[in-house]
Amino acid sequence: xxxxxxxxxxxxxxxxxxxxxxxxxxEGEIVTLIGANGAGKTTSLxxxxxxxxxxxxxxIAGDIKFRGESILKTxxxxxxxxxxxxxxxxxxxxxxxxxxxxxxxxxTYSRERHADLKDxxxxxxxxxxxxxxxxxQRSESLSGGxxxxxxxxxxxxxxxxxxxxDEPSMGLAPRLKYELFRTLKKLNESGMTILLVxxxxxLALNLAHRGYVLDTGELAxxxxxxxxxGNPDVKxxxxxx
Amino acid sequence: MLKRYSIQLILVACGGLLTYVAYEELVSLxxxxxxxxxxxxxxxxxxxxxxxxxxxxxxxxxxxxxxxGAYVSSxxxxxxxxxxxxxxxxxxxxxxxxYAFPLVILAGGVAAALAGLLVAIPSYKTRGDYLAIITIAAxxxxxxxxxxxGVIGGSRGFMGMKSVISSMEDVAYLPWMPxxxxxxxxxxxxxxxxYVSSTFGKGVNAISQDEVAAEIMxxxxxxxxxxxxxxxxGLAGIAGGLxxxxxxxxxxGSFNILKSTEVLVMVYLGxxxxxxxxxxxxxxxxxxxxxxxxxxxxxxxxxxxxLIIVMQFRPEGIMGSRELSDIFxxxxxxxxxx
Numbered sequence: 204x205x206x207x208x209x210x211x212x213x214x215x216x217x218x219x220x221x222x223x224x225x226x227x228x229x230e231g232e233i234v235t236l237i238g239a240n241g242a243g244k245t246t247s248l249x250x251x252x253x254x255x256x257x258x259x260x261x262x263i264a265g266d267i268k269f270r271g272e273s274i275l276k277t278x279x280x281x282x283x284x285x286x287x288x289x290x291x292x293x294x295x296x297x298x299x300x301x302x303x304x305x306x307x308x309x310x311t312y313s314r315e316r317h318a319d320l321k322d323x324x325x326x327x328x329x330x331x332x333x334x335x336x337x338x339x340q341r342s343e344s345l346s347g348g349x350x351x352x353x354x355x356x357x358x359x360x361x362x363x364x365x366x367x368x369d370e371p372s373m374g375l376a377p378r379l380k381y382e383l384f385r386t387l388k389k390l391n392e393s394g395m396t397i398l399l400v401x402x403x404x405x406l407a408l409n410l411a412h413r414g415y416v417l418d419t420g421e422l423a424x425x426x427x428x429x430x431x432x433g434n435p436d437v438k439x440x441x442x443x444x
Numbered sequence: 445m446l447k448r449y450s451i452q453l454i455l456v457a458c459g460g461l462l463t464y465v466a467y468e469e470l471v472s473l474x475x476x477x478x479x480x481x482x483x484x485x486x487x488x489x490x491x492x493x494x495x496x497x498x499x500x501x502x503x504x505x506x507x508x509x510x511x512x513g514a515y516v517s518s519x520x521x522x523x524x525x526x527x528x529x530x531x532x533x534x535x536x537x538x539x540x541x542x543y544a545f546p547l548v549i550l551a552g553g554v555a556a557a558l559a560g561l562l563v564a565i566p567s568y569k570t571r572g573d574y575l576a577i578i579t580i581a582a583x584x585x586x587x588x589x590x591x592x593x594g595v596i597g598g599s600r601g602f603m604g605m606k607s608v609i610s611s612m613e614d615v616a617y618l619p620w621m622p623x624x625x626x627x628x629x630x631x632x633x634x635x636x637x638x639y640v641s642s643t644f645g646k647g648v649n650a651i652s653q654d655e656v657a658a659e660i661m662x663x664x665x666x667x668x669x670x671x672x673x674x675x676x677x678g679l680a681g682i683a684g685g686l687x688x689x690x691x692x693x694x695x696x697g698s699f700n701i702l703k704s705t706e707v708l709v710m711v712y713l714g715x716x717x718x719x720x721x722x723x724x725x726x727x728x729x730x731x732x733x734x735x736x737x738x739x740x741x742x743x744x745x746x747x748x749x750x751l752i753i754v755m756q757f758r759p760e761g762i763m764g765s766r767e768l769s770d771i772f773x774x775x776x777x778x779x780x781x782x
Contacts, residue, residue: 254656
């Protein structure tokens with residue numbers, strides 16, 4: 204088991220956002236967390252990445268384990284550096300005043316100086332040829348879809364082997380959405396473990412191996428994608444009938 | 445070859461010229477002191493720009509750190525090298541002051557950097573307006589602490605630095621103050637440029653853009669904030685030490701919130717995150733202050749008014765976030781500004 208979340212309870216100030224949820228991700232899997240707004244999906248990802256308050260929640264009970272060891276005391280920079288997890292945050296959060304190339308370079312911040320990263324840049328540009336075309340452009344001038352590509356490319360440049368994505372399809376045109384999900388599948392086939400948070404439940408379940416349904420900070424359902432796609436409650440609540 | 449070292453040559457020439465002019469007393473003492481305050485202001489504005497411009501936090505207690513540096517280097521210098529009513533005879537032979545002077549100033553800087561922790565540690569979990577309030581509080585804490593320290597004069601101030609300077613001049617007669625102010629100014633600007641253009645410094649910019657995004661790019665935000673605040677306040681401490689030795693007298697009142705505001709005006713006038721902007725605006729601001737001197741107290745009506753006008757018509761400051769080389773590309777042949 205690569206990552207396991209055990210009875211996690213977190214708070215933002217006085218408001219409890221997760222009421223003891225548990226889930227796990229195995230190496231090489233695509234796992235998805237689905238649920239409506241306010242279900243606790245982003246909160247879960249922020250907790251796993253150990254981001255600091257005020258943006259991120261405070262863990263009050265439960266545990267997050269990476270390969271069996273608790274990471275509650277790990278610094279956010281070490282989550283990337285030592286555990287090789289990378290988050291593609293909701294709303295992209297790229298560095299707008301930097302160029303595409305500078306954004307990618309910043310992602311190599313904690314990696315060894317002068318390491319040969321040529322192949323890795325090439326991999327990102329192979330996955331997203333548009334980024335190569337725009338590599339000298341300030342990233343705030345990119346379109347929404349291109350910014351999302353940059354956010355994924357930037358996460359890959361951290362040298363991660365576990366990718367956490369928060370609503371990557373938000374604000375993308377349908378064609379771009381499918382393109383992005385195909386890319387995720389390709390990444391997974393080359394060995395990347397993926398934890399995907401999505402509102403678009405059918406899209407996510409069709410990509411993922413397993414899924415968890417969150418509802419207002421509690422686990423409502425879990426199972427393989429096929430099971431969840433066939434579950435009448437999930438169908439009714441999240442798949443439109 | 446000549447092109448590559450042109451900036452160094454220009455600086456050495458400037459320094460030499462300044463020394464010569466001061467040595468031969470070709471300019472009045474008044475003009476010389478204006479030039480020295482210009483150097484102090486350059487250090488203050490570039491170091492505050494590091495926090496407010498590059499890191500995107502809003503610090504408005506810069507004068508507090510300047511005060512720490514001023515007092516520590518003054519007291520240390522007087523205790524070691526001068527006869528004083530409170531501290532008695534000099535601890536070390538006054539001839540040594542010549543060599544120890546830069547160390548005394550640096551000691552002030554180190555003390556101010558430690559005082560910078562007063563702001564750096566709260567900044568882990570506080571930002572924006574709330575951090576700004578903490579910086580103001582830090583400024584007040586420092587001022588009040590010194591005002592209540594009777595040993596070093598309290599609110600009456602502290603003096604005796606002139607005798608340290610004169611014992612330096614006794615050993616070798618050179619205009620030491622202009623020389624050291626010039627050297628420290630160059631050192632500070634060089635240090636800040638190296639800092640912001642390093643890989644580590646890219647993290648500073650990342651924090652100003654988006655702290656969460658910086659964290660998930662493995663930028664250790666707490667470490668960067670600590671170091672940046674300490675560098676910034678340490679340099680302010682160096683400026684304070686120089687300021688104290690130029691005047692030969694310090695009192696806590698001259699490092700109050702008004703002084704901090706003055707530095708803020710310089711930063712915002714120059715443009716956020718522009719190092720050359722901060723240098724230029726410090727120079728321009730010093731000249732402006734001297735030109736407006738005949739207005740006396742009305743000066744403090746005119747200067748804030750100027751700030752309003754700048755914010756209204758050019759909110760990004762003189763340079764915006766650009767460097768000189770972005771405006772005059774031919775300068776790049778001589779020096780890479782970024």
